[in-house]
Amino acid sequence: xxxxxxxxxxxxxxxxxxxxxxxxxxxxxxxxxxxxxxxxxxxxxxxxxxxxxxxxxxxxxxxxxxxxxxxxxxxxxxxxxxxxxxxxxxxxxxxxxxxxxxxxxxxxxxxxxxxxxxxxxxxxxxxxxxxxxxxxxxxxxxxxxxxxxxxxxxxxxxxxxxxxxxxxxxxxxxxxxxxxxxxxxxxxxxxxxxxxxxxxxxxxxxxxxxxxxxxxxxxxxxxxxxxxxxxxxxxxxxxxxxxxxxxxxxxxxxxxxxxxxxxxxxxxxxxxxxxxxxxxxxxxxxxxxxxxxxxxxxxxxxxxxxxxxxxxxxxxxxxxxxxxxxxxxxxxxxxxxxxxxxxxxxxxxxxxxxxxxxxxxxxxxxxxxxxxxxxxxxxxxxxxxxxxxxxxxxxxxxxxxx
Amino acid sequence: xxxxxxxxxxxxxxxxxxxxxxxxxxxxxxxxxxxxxxxxxxxxxxxxxxxxxxxxxxxxxxxxxxxxxxxxxxxxxxxxxxxxxxxxxxxxxxxxxxxxxxxxxxxxxxxxxxxxxxxxxxxxxxxxxxxxxxxxxxxxxxxxxxxxxxxxxxxxxxxxxxxxxxxxxxxxxxxxxxxxxxxxxxxxxxxxxxxxxxxxxxxxxxxxxxxxxxxxxxxxxxxxxxxxxxxxxxxxxxxxxxxxxxxxxxxxxxxxxxxxxxxxxxxxxxxxxxxxxxxxxxxxxxxxxxxxxxxxxxxxxxxxxxxxxxxxxxxxxxxxxxxxxxxxxxxxxxxxxxxxxxxxxxxxxxxxxxxxxxxxxxxxxxxxxxxxxxxxxxxxxxxxxxxxxxxxxxxxxxxxxxxxxxxxxxxxxxxxxxxxxxxxxxxxxx
Numbered sequence: 001x002x003x004x005x006x007x008x009x010x011x012x013x014x015x016x017x018x019x020x021x022x023x024x025x026x027x028x029x030x031x032x033x034x035x036x037x038x039x040x041x042x043x044x045x046x047x048x049x050x051x052x053x054x055x056x057x058x059x060x061x062x063x064x065x066x067x068x069x070x071x072x073x074x075x076x077x078x079x080x081x082x083x084x085x086x087x088x089x090x091x092x093x094x095x096x097x098x099x100x101x102x103x104x105x106x107x108x109x110x111x112x113x114x115x116x117x118x119x120x121x122x123x124x125x126x127x128x129x130x131x132x133x134x135x136x137x138x139x140x141x142x143x144x145x146x147x148x149x150x151x152x153x154x155x156x157x158x159x160x161x162x163x164x165x166x167x168x169x170x171x172x173x174x175x176x177x178x179x180x181x182x183x184x185x186x187x188x189x190x191x192x193x194x195x196x197x198x199x200x201x202x203x204x205x206x207x208x209x210x211x212x213x214x215x216x217x218x219x220x221x222x223x224x225x226x227x228x229x230x231x232x233x234x235x236x237x238x239x240x241x242x243x244x245x246x247x248x249x250x251x252x253x254x255x256x257x258x259x260x261x262x263x264x265x266x267x268x269x270x271x272x273x274x275x276x277x278x279x280x281x282x283x284x285x286x287x288x289x290x291x292x293x294x295x296x297x298x299x300x301x302x303x304x305x306x307x308x309x310x311x312x313x314x315x316x317x318x319x320x321x322x323x324x325x326x327x328x329x330x331x332x333x334x335x336x337x338x339x340x341x342x343x344x345x346x347x348x349x350x351x352x353x354x355x356x357x358x359x360x361x362x363x364x365x366x367x368x369x370x371x372x373x374x375x376x377x378x379x380x381x382x383x384x385x386x387x388x389x390x391x392x393x394x395x396x397x398x399x400x401x402x
Numbered sequence: 403x404x405x406x407x408x409x410x411x412x413x414x415x416x417x418x419x420x421x422x423x424x425x426x427x428x429x430x431x432x433x434x435x436x437x438x439x440x441x442x443x444x445x446x447x448x449x450x451x452x453x454x455x456x457x458x459x460x461x462x463x464x465x466x467x468x469x470x471x472x473x474x475x476x477x478x479x480x481x482x483x484x485x486x487x488x489x490x491x492x493x494x495x496x497x498x499x500x501x502x503x504x505x506x507x508x509x510x511x512x513x514x515x516x517x518x519x520x521x522x523x524x525x526x527x528x529x530x531x532x533x534x535x536x537x538x539x540x541x542x543x544x545x546x547x548x549x550x551x552x553x554x555x556x557x558x559x560x561x562x563x564x565x566x567x568x569x570x571x572x573x574x575x576x577x578x579x580x581x582x583x584x585x586x587x588x589x590x591x592x593x594x595x596x597x598x599x600x601x602x603x604x605x606x607x608x609x610x611x612x613x614x615x616x617x618x619x620x621x622x623x624x625x626x627x628x629x630x631x632x633x634x635x636x637x638x639x640x641x642x643x644x645x646x647x648x649x650x651x652x653x654x655x656x657x658x659x660x661x662x663x664x665x666x667x668x669x670x671x672x673x674x675x676x677x678x679x680x681x682x683x684x685x686x687x688x689x690x691x692x693x694x695x696x697x698x699x700x701x702x703x704x705x706x707x708x709x710x711x712x713x714x715x716x717x718x719x720x721x722x723x724x725x726x727x728x729x730x731x732x733x734x735x736x737x738x739x740x741x742x743x744x745x746x747x748x749x750x751x752x753x754x755x756x757x758x759x760x761x762x763x764x765x766x767x768x769x770x771x772x773x774x775x776x777x778x779x780x781x782x783x784x785x786x787x788x789x790x791x792x793x794x795x796x797x798x799x800x801x802x803x804x805x806x807x808x809x810x811x812x813x814x815x816x817x818x819x820x821x822x823x824x825x826x827x828x829x830x831x832x
Binding site: 044192 | 505518519523823
């Protein structure tokens with residue numbers, strides 16, 4: 001038994017940091033993106049439409065996962081930001097559509113404005129007609145709102161259930177506001193009938209944005225900030241004692257997640273061609289929480305899996321079992337909550353981690369210390385062990401970073 | 403190595419499932435074309451907030467399809483096959499299910515939607531894919547799409563005769579209450595214009611948020627203002643809550659009658675007949691209409707769906723619009739959408755439970771009868787007034803929009819639709 005291999009065994013057994021982008025994740029993401037991106041070539045338009053929507057929703061679920069799974073903020077009003085993004089884009093497309101098609105509504109303003117007695121687009125909304133303005137608004141205002149909310153909530157140490165209740169109330173308020181000010185928002189009927197971007201190229205745009213946001217989230221959660229966030233989630237008092245300004249971390253991740261939700265909303269509006277008050281309210285918010293929970297809230301890829309699984313099952317079951325699909329969905333949720341409290345990816349990740357530990361233990365028990373198996377073990381370590389460099393692993397050097 | 407294999411299997415199974423998902427999903431829909439069947443989409447919510455009323459429309463349409471098939475089908479023996487979808491009372495899902503029916507199932511037409519919100523959400527889909535929607539609900543009008551046929555009432559068919567009758571019978575001072583969305587607002591606009599015309603006046607006009615069911619302040623106000631009539635355009639659960647609280651406050655129909663173009667037998671069944679007793683509704687159809695077709699319709703419906711069921715005006719329209727479609731298919735002998743829209747459906751007549759009805763040749767709306775009913779102890783209506791003839795639908799009400807009309811036979815509209823413009827409305831300035 002050499003010193004190096006003994007160290008190898010011990011190091012693997014004691015502390016292990018996942019690499020930022022494990023090999024399997026890169027291949028997995030590439031495969032999924034390739035399937036989705038080429039789907040329109042061999043698939044049907046209807047399913048393409050669903051897939052695009054699922055991707056938008058998965059970004060939304062990711063934003064919930066970031067604040068809930070990684071920072072311990074349970075928001076039941078995340079659809080506020082999704083809805084804001086969606087409304088900015090929908091309004092913009094609707095205004096330009098009305099202006100370009102004067103015969104459609106007998107005027108150059110959207111139909112719902114005319115019904116509500118407006119004769120021209122209100123000055124404050126007119127600039128939205130340019131899509132660039134709408135995109136800037138989409139990036140700026142939801143983030144600003146999240147910042148204001150974060151400052152008045154997290155700085156006052158309001159967390160947990162109270163935070164959930166406040167966000168829920170906010171979602172209800174925004175929903176009521178949209179229904180009430182129907183001359184500007186389309187009210188209960190929502191905004192529909194505008195130029196929709198429902199084609200393969202826009203699907204690629206959605207996918208590109210999704211990959212970017214999922215990648216950024218992975219970077220964020222596996223950086224130093226991510227580690228601090230997890231410690232804040234697990235024990236905020238102790239994190240504070242250790243000298244971290246807990247509220248600032250929470251505000252930061254909340255703003256980031258809200259901007260992400262707004263982007264998801266904007267893509268959704270352009271893709272679907274319809275936005276209504278339901279897209280800003282508590283129901284969508286809670287649905288998002290479910291998607292994140294089913295997929296695995298403390299993982300980055302979990303929300304994607306969860307959204308596709310739950311929404312896919314919903315659409316599949318509602319046409320196969322129109323009479324009982326809600327019952328089946330309910331049972332599915334109970335099953336997941338009961339047997340996989342960490343969600344699907346959380347549970348898988350846990351069992352993999354346990355398997356690794358067991359394996360590392362076996363290795364430390366001299367199983368792979370010498371002979372041909374040691375080479376295999378080192379090769380594998382080189383690709384999977386983020387604790388040490390590639391060459392360190394291969395040569396069995398210690399080279400620990402932590 | 404054992405662990406390694408297990409891990410490999412797990413990963414492979416997961417990736418395989420993920421990769422196969424779209425394939426299975428597509429396969430699911432790849433059904434063989436059956437030439438002796440014609441698919442018809444049924445798009446009404448079977449779950450969610452508006453499921454109660456929409457389920458009755460769904461039932462009426464399925465019953466009509468069964469009857470048509472039993473009588474030998476359409477186009478010389480082909481069967482109508484319903485493709486049922488549940489849009490869950492959510493407009494987004496309405497839109498997606500409409501897309502599915504049009505693109506996957508390639509249905510010849512869709513019978514569907516109840517609220518204006520859902521109709522507006524699916525219309526772009528029908529226009530982009532040149533589908534046909536038959537829409538059975540009364541609605542606020544001011545719309546006419548090439549790809550939609552409206553078999554429910556528009557305001558001029560429910561209000562034009564109702565307003566003078568109410569003013570004449572009860573008096574000119576009206577209190578207007580409605581739900582805060584487009585249908586009540588537009589209806590009230592028309593009602594106020596009619597009041598102006600016939601010498602009435604509005605003492606107050608108030609809107610309650612949708613879903614709001616607490617009316618104490620409104621009823622207090624009614625009690626202090628003492629209007630001659632309450633004109634209500636509340637919808638859904640609000641109707642039940644308002645009638646109940648109105649009676650519990652101590653105002654009876656003899657003191658101040660509630661007049662409305664919305665409350666049907668369905669809502670009265672929901673609240674209990676004692677609360678609606680004596681109040682008035684204007685509609686094209688009531689279950690108590692005395693005609694052989696209606697007696698037949700009601701008994702068949704009860705036999706199929708249960709003795710406790712009541713029929714209502716919207717489901718009557720859902721029922722006869724299915725026949726419109728069947729007759730149009732017979733007439734054109736093809737399932738081509740443009741043939742059905744330009745030749746098949748316009749001008750189609752049917753002896754419906756409410757009387758003879760007809761789709762207007764020009765504007766895609768339907769000639770209907772007007773009736774005024776007073777609610778009885780048994781939850782049915784006494785029909786106290788009936789129009790002498792069917793009433794022509796006018797989607798752009800003359801009183802409010804004198805210089806607009808809807809006419810699909812106008813050369814400008816034909817040109818617009820031929821040119822492939824995304825704008826497929828039949829609205830013109832005259």
